[in-house]
Amino acid sequence: MARKTQILVIGHNDNGCTPEHEKTAYDTGAAIARSGAVLISGGLGGVMRASCRGAREAGGLTVGIIPQDAHSEANEFCDVVLPSGMGLTRDFLNALAADGIIIIGGGSGTLSEVCAAYMYRRPMVAVRGTGGVADRYGGTFVDYRENIMIGQADSPDEAVRSILEAIT
Structure with missing residues (x-):
């Protein structure tokens, strides 16, 4: 059996995450689930929570790699929780666990993950119009x-299609 494709969704945490970001993240998570890929996130709030919720509700598998050392810190939509106990250093684990990354908005934490992914040449696609790092x-x-180069997409479905094309 072949390994499933793993797509990391990154972006605004609870601070700065608007209802528009949440909708985009939810729709992205659902599109990832429909594609048959596994959704990876930082496992906390904001874009991470919304994307996990979308994937879970669409029947997908979600993995949260959290900076804390306790499973209970993850959002309730993470099927698999990996408590790293590494704080912000876990951004490198997130980037390296992914075959590709989708960026929705984001601040300095998102930029940290983008830089890690960039250094390891992981394909990335930013959802246009979501502000911040994207x-x-x-x-x-x-x-x-x-x-x-970080690609761009105008919708969650386009972002997932683009990242899957970049991965293969």
């Missing part, structure tokens, strides 16, 4: 190394 880095390279 709009700042979508369609560009993070730096002069030009490791991998």
Whole structure:
């Protein structure tokens, strides 16, 4: 049996996550589940919670890699919880666990995950119009190394299609 594709969804946590971000994340999670891929997230609130909820409600599998050391810290829509006990260092685990990454908005924590993914040349797609890191880095390279260009998509379905194409 072949390993399932693993897609990380990153973006605003509870601080800065608007109802529009939540809807985009929910729809992204649902699209990931419909594609047969596994949704990976940081396992907490905001975009992480909404994407897990969308995937779970669409019949998908969700994995939360949380910075804390207790399973109970994860959001209620994580099917599998990996408590790293690593704090922000877990951003590298998130990036390396993923075959591809979808970015919805995001602040400095999201940027940390983007940088880790960039250094390891993981394909990334930013959902346009969601602000933050997604709009700042979508369609560009993070730096002069030009490791991998961050793609852009106008909808959750397009983001999932694009990341799946980039992975294969």
